[in-house]
Amino acid sequence: MSIRALVYGDADPDSLDAAAVWAQSMARALAAAGCSTMLLLRSRPATDRLTAALAGTSDVTVRHPQEGGHRVDPGPQGLTPEQAVELITRIDAERRFHLVVLRGRRTAVVAAHSEALAGRLWTCVDDIPPTLAGMTPGVVSELTDIALASRFLLCAGEELRCFLESNVPAACGRAVLLPPALTAPRRPAADGPGVPLRVGYAGSLTESRNVPEMTELPALLAARGVPAELHVVGALGRGSPEWTRRAAKALEHTPNVVWHGGRSREEALGLLADCHVALSWHRHDSDAALAPALTALEPGALGIPVVVNRTPLYEELLGADYPLYADPAPQGAAAALERAGRPEVHREAAARCAAAAARFTPDRGVETLRSLLRTALPPAPRGTNPRLPLKVAVAGPDLTGLDPLIRHLDGLPGVELRLDEWEGPHTHDQYLSRELAAWADVVVCEWCGPHALFYARHKRSGQRLLVRLHRFELATEWPRRLDIEKVDAVVCVSRHYAERAREHASWPADQMVVLPEGIDVAQLSRPKLEGARYTLGVLGAVPSRKRLDRALDVLTELRGRDPRYTLAVKTRQPWDYWWVWNRPEERAHYEHAYRRIQRSGRLAEAVVFDPYGPDVAAWLRRVGFILSTGDDESFHRAAAEGAASGSVPVVWHWPGADTVYSPRWIHRDVTAMADAVHAVVTGDRFDAERAAARAEIAERYALPQVLEQWVRLIVADERPAPDGP
Template sequence: MSIRALVYGDVDLNIIDGSAIWAQSMTQALAAAGCDTTLLLKSPVRTDRLVAPLVGLPDVTVRRPYEESLARDLGPRGLTPEQAIELITTLDGRQRFDLIVVRGKRLASVAAHTDALKGRLWTYLTDVPQNVPDLSVTAVTELTDIALASRFLLCQTEELRGFLESAVPAACGKSVLFPPTVVVPDGLTASGTAHAPLKLVYTGKFAQAWNTLEMTELPAALAARGTPAELHMIGDKIHRDSPEWAKQMGKALENTPGVVWHGGRPRAEALELSAQCDIGLSWRAPELDASLELSTKVLELGALGLPVVLNRTPMHESLLGADYPLFADGDLDAVADTIALAADPDTYRTAARRCAEASARFTLDRAAERLRSYLGLAFPPRPEGTDAALPLKVVIAGHDLKFFTRLADHLISLPGLEVRLDEWEGLRTHDQYRSRELAAWADVVICEWCGPNALFYAQHKRPGQRLLVRLHRFELYAEWPRKLDIDKVDAIICVSPYYADLTRELAGWPADKVVVVPNWVDVEQLARPKLPGAEYTLGMIGIAPSRKRLDRGLDVLAELRKRDPRYTLAIKTKQPWDYWWIWNRPEERDYYERAYRRIQRSEALSEGVVFDPFGPDVAVWLRRVGFMLSTSDDESFHLAPAECAASGGVPVVLGWPGADTIYSRRWVHESTEAMADAVHAIVTEGRFDAARDAARAEITENYSLRGVSHAWTRLIVAGEHPEPVRLENVGGALTQP
C-alpha cells in the first residue's frame, strides 16, 4: 500500500507567486516520490492556472472545500488556519494520512496543538523570524512547539536550517533541506542570445521591497545609455500595504513607455512569455538581502536559460559564484549599468550558463529523490521475521535515554514492532508497578545502562523473554555488573571492541555474550557545506572532566599557530563549574585554573581560542570546523571526531587505549606534536579535500545511523550479533588518503 500524503498551504492558488507554486510543486514531488497525494485548497477556485495541471495526474487528488462544501461558515478569503486544521482532522479521520505537509507559521502552530496530528506533520518553514532581534521568547516557544509536533521541519536553505537549529534546540535532528522545486515544460528554453531591443522580464507579485516600481524606470534608464529595452511584467497581485504606492504601481504598469504588462497568466503561459525575453529581474531592496530564503522565480528563469539580475548576497554568491557578472549592487543607475553589461555576448553567455547550472540542482526529479530519502527514514520497511498482525513487543528501560533516543525513534517507526518506554526518574528511582507490568508484557527488554534497571529486569525476566543490556564506561567500574545475573542476559552491548574486551576481562562474563554495536553517527544530518576557512579551525566538543585533556588541545594549537596564525581552536562545551561533581574536586578546579590562566597569558592562545555554548546544534557548529581533536586520556568511543568526519572534516586522534579499534590508523597519532604535523601537512599540501572525503567515507561505512539502526534491529528481532567493524589500517598520519 502506498504512503498517503496530504498537502495544505496557507496560500491562495489563484495568485501566482512563490508560495502558490510551492503547493503545486510539492504535490507533484510527493506524487513522483510514490505517495498517494491529496492537495487541499484554501480558497475557492477563481482561476485554475495552478490547479489545472494537477487534475488528472496519477495518484493526485485535489480537494476543493468551497465547491465540495467540505466546511461551514467559509469566508471570502479562504479557510482560516483553525478551519483548515479542523477540516484536515476530519478528512484524516475518514481515511488516515501517513504524513501531512503544512506551510504557514500560524497554521503550523494550530496543527502542533492538535494531538491527532502530532508526529505526522512535515512542516515547511518560511514565514518565521530570520534574524536574532525578531526571535522573541514567544516566537521561540511557538517554533519549539511546532518542532516537537513535527516529524520533519522542511527548510528551504542551509542558512535557514542553521539559523533555526541555533535558535530552537528542538529543531536539531528534525530539520531537513527541501529547496524550491523548479518545473518547466519540456523543451521550453530561451534563445540563448540577447536581442535588440533588450527584453527584460519580471514575474510575481508587485511590492515595494521587491523594487517593482523602480523596475518600470529601467527602459528609460537603459535608453539613456544607448541600450534600447522593454520590460515585460507578469502578475496581477499588487500589495496594498501603502495605498499611495499601490496606486503608483498600477499607473506605472499601465502607462509607462517601454513597459508591457501581461497581467496574471497561467503558469505555463507565464513561462512561455518569459522564455521569449532576454534577461530576468530579481532586484530587491537591501533589507531583503538578509533573507534566508531562495527565490523560486530566479531558479525558474535560470531553468529557461535566462540570465538573472539579482542582489549580491552570500546565498546568491554560493548559488552562482562570487564572480557572477549580473549582480545588481546599488540604486537604479547601478542596476541599469549592470544590465547594459549583458549586451556583451560573452558576459551574457556566462551569466546564462551559471543560472542554468544552478537551476539544474532544483528539478522535480531532485525533489522527488530527496523526498524518497525522507520517506525511507520516516517509513522504514517491516523487518524480516516480524509480523505486522502480531508485533514483537519491545521495552526500552533506563534513567537517561539521551544516547539511545534516535535508535528508539527508529525502532518505534518500524512496522512489526510495538515499543514502549520505561523512563526511570533516576538511577534507582522508578515506578515499580509500571516496570513490573512492562516486564510481564515484553518479548524483548533493552536496558540502556547496566545499572539498577538491568538488575530489576534480570530479576523479573520471564522464560522465553530476551534481555539486552547496553553497558557504558560509567558502569564498568561500578558495583552493578558484579551483581548482574549474567545467565539472565542474552547480550551485553558495548560500543567499541576495546571496551568489549575490557568488559569480558573485568566482569568475567562469557565472551560470546559481549557484543559490539558501535555508536551511531547521523551522517545525513551532519553532511553540510563547510564555511570558508574551515581548514584552519580545530574543534573540541566537551572539555570536562580533566581527563578530556584540554591542555593537550592547547599544545596542538600553540604548535600550529607558530606556523600559521590563521589556525584557531573552537571549543563547544559546558564549563567545568557547570558540573558540581567536577568543580567540588580541588584537583579538577586546579587543573582548569591552570589551563585558563595559560590561555589568558599567552598572546597566541588568547587570540586563537573561542568558547562556544554547549547545545544540540552540533551540525551547524561543525560547518566551520575542519579538524576535530581527541586528546583524552581514555574514551569508550568518542563520537566528536566521527561527527566531524561525517560533516566533511578530519579526525585528529591521540592514541588513547582502543582508539585504533574505532578509527583507522591514518587518523591516530602518537603525540600532540604529531597531531600538529598531520594537520599542517594536510592543509599546506592541498590534501584537505582528499582527507575529509576519506574520513567521511570511513564513518559512513562503519557508523552511519542507518547501518547501526539495522544492526540493532537484527539483534532485537533475530538475536543476530553484528559483524565487527573492519578498519583499513593504512599507515601513519602523513600517508595520503
C-alpha cells in the same frame, strides 16, 4: 503499501506567489515519489492558474474547502489557520494520511497543537524570520511547538536549516534539506541580448519586490542609450492601499512596460523565456533571506541570466564575481541590465545561472522525498506481525544516547514501544517498572546500572534482556552485581570496551555484542564555511580526561607555523557539573587551562568557546579538523560526527582507538598531531582527506545500518559479525 499524503499551503490559489508555487510543485513531487496525494486549497479558485498543471498528473487530487463531504465556508481571504486544521483533521479521520505537508507558520502552529496530527506533520519552514531580531521568544516558542509535532522540518537551503537549528534546539535532527524543484524546461543558454533588450519578471508582486521601481528601468536604460522593454507577469499581492494603487498605475501606464497580469506558472515561464534577461531584484531589507527565490533560479533553467542583489546567499550560488549583481537603488539595477546587454557578459552570466539551476532539478527533489519516505515509513521488520506487535521496553536514567533507536522503533510496524525513564540510579516509578517487566517481550537497558539489575531480577521466562554498557559503569560495582545468566546480550560500542567489560565482570565472551554508535551522516554532511581548514574543533571538553590542555598544545604548535589556525570548543563548562567542579584536581585542571589561554599571546585571540547544544551539525560547518585528545574513550562519538561532517579526524592514541578508527588518523604525540594537520593544509590535501574520512564513517557507522543491526538483535536475536556492522 499505498502512501497517502495531504498537502496544504496557506496560499491564494489564483496567485503566482512562492507559497502557491510550492503547493503545486510539492503535490507533483510527492506523486512522482509514489504517494497518492491530495492538494487542499485555501479557497475555491477563480482561475486554473494553479490547478491546470496538475490536471493530468496521476495520483493527485485537488480539493477546495467548499466541496466534498466536509464543506467549510471560508472568509474572503480563504480558510483561517483554525479552519484549515479543522478541515484537515476531519478529512484525515476518513482517509488516515501517512503524512500531512504544511507551509505557513500560522497554520503550522495550530496544527502542532492537534494531537491527531502529531508526528505526521512535514512542515515547510521557509517563512520564518530571517534575522536574529525577528526570532523573539514568542516566535521561538511557536517554532519549538512546530518542531516537536513534526516528523520533518523542510528547509529550502542550508543557511535556513542552520539558522533554524541554532535558534530552535528542537529542530536539530528534524530539519532536512528539500530545495525547490524547478519546473522550467531546461534550455541551452541564449545566444545573446537583442534590441530592444527584453527584461522579464515573473513572480509575486509585493512591496519587497520593488514593483514601482522596476517600471522605471526602461526609461533609465534609454537614458544610457539602451532601448528596453519590461515584461511583468503576476497578480498584485497584498499590500497597503497606497502602495497597491501606485504599483498598479505604474504597471498599467508606464511606457515600454507590458503587464501580462496573473498567468499559470507554465504561461509565466513561457513569457519569461522570450526575454533576454530576468529580474529577481528586491528591497535592501530582504537581503537577509536564507533561501534563494524561484525568480532567481528559474531563469537559469530557461537559458537566460538574472539580475539579483549581491548577498552572501547569491555569492555562494553564483560566485562573488557574478557580473549582474545590482544595488537596491533603480540606478544600480539599470547599470546591471546595461552590462547584461554586452554579449560576452550575457554569455558568462547565463552560464552561471544555468549551472546554479542544475542543482535544483525535479529529479533531485523526488529522490530526496523518496529517501525521507523510507525513513519515516519503514517496513515491518522480518519476523514481526503488525497485528500482534512485539512489545519492547527501553529503560534507563538517561536515554538520550538511544534517541535515534527509540525514534526508529516507535515508527516500526510490528513493534510496540514503551519507555521507563528513571529519574536517577535508584529513583523510578516502581509501579511502571513492574508493569513493563510483566508486559515486555524484550527489554533494552541503556547503561548497566540499578535499572538493569531490577529487570534482571524480574525477568520472565521467554523474555529477552539486552543491556548496553558504557565506559562509566566500569568504575562501579553494578556490572559485577548483574546476574549475567539473566542477560541475553551485553552491547558495547567497541571491541576494546567489550573486552574490558568482560574482564571487569568475568562475563562469558559469547554474551558480548559489539554495536557501534550510529552516525547520521546525511544530517552531518554539510558544506564547509570559508576558512574551515584552519579551524580545529573540540566537541566536549569535560571532564579533565578529555584533555583540553592537549588540544591547546596542538594549537600552540600550529600557530607557531601559521597564525591563521584557531580552536573552537563546543562544550558545557566544568562548573555545570557539580560532580566535576567539587573535585579539586578537576577544578585545578580547568583553572590552569583557562589562565593559560588568557596569558598566552598565541592562544588569547585563537580559542573560542561555544555553548553546549544540539546544533552540532551547524557548528561543524566551520571546523576543518576534529580533535580527539582524551586519555580514554570507548568510541568518541564526537570524532566520528566530525568526520561525517567532512572534518579530518586527528585522534590521540587512546587505548582501543585503532579498533574504532583507521590508523591514518591516529597519532602518538602532540607534534605528530600538529604535523598531520599542517601537512594536509599546506599540501592541498584538505578536500581529499575529509572525503576519505566521511567515506570511512559512512561505510562503518552509518546510522541506517546500525539501526538495522539493532532491530535484528531486538527482534530475532540476530547478532552482528564480530567486527560490527
